[in-house]
Amino acid sequence: MEQLKQYINEELAVSIELKKAFVQNNSSEIEKAAHLMAEVSSRKGMIFYFGNGGSAADSQHLAAEHVNKLRVKRPALPAIALTTDSSTLTSIANDIDFNAIFERQIEALGKKGDLAIGISTSGNSENVIRALKKAKELGLKTIALTGGNGGKIKAERLADTVFNVENSTVSSRIQETHIFLGHILIELMDKIMMTKV
Secondary structure (H helix, E strand, O other), rough: OOOHHHHHHHHHHHHHHHHHHHHHHHHHHHHHHHHHHHHHHOOOOOOEEOOOOHHHHHHHHHHHHHHHHOOOOOOOOOOEOOOOHHHHHHHHHHHOHHHHHHOOOOHHHOOOOEEEEEOOOOOOOHHHHHHHHHHHHOOEEHHHEEEOOOOOHHHOOOOEEEEEEEEOHHHHHHHHHHHHHHHHHHHHHHHHHHHHO
């Protein structure tokens, strides 16, 4: 039992330190991204979230915080997770390629001035990479959330802003930092929009 308690405390310490280091290294970029989200949302532009596995769940979670609310009551804001429509996802995967599942939806729904947020803990998810490239091609702003060395997304600067959790290669710890970042961005966005009303 003591070994399990020790493990819990060690992992808690790792998670806390990872978030602290991430925020210290990215505070200016976090503020800029929040202003971008506020600008897009204030003119009812769409924010697209997409990723695989746990990152798909985070995409749905964060999109819901736009459409509903997080901490403050305010009008609903346009956002969608490109991970939820099983008919669209499976038809694209079956008829074209699994790597096209997000790209194709960006092509169909994205407009210049919208915002695409791709989440990949490795930075190498091909379907996320292709969607980010398509978004840029169509004039959308792009943000990527990655981890470890940031993979291809960071190395090739495939998004306008890359938030890389660089001090870990453990997917669960990276994802915890990603969802923390997502919540902070939405809370800051709401504060920015409220001061401009």
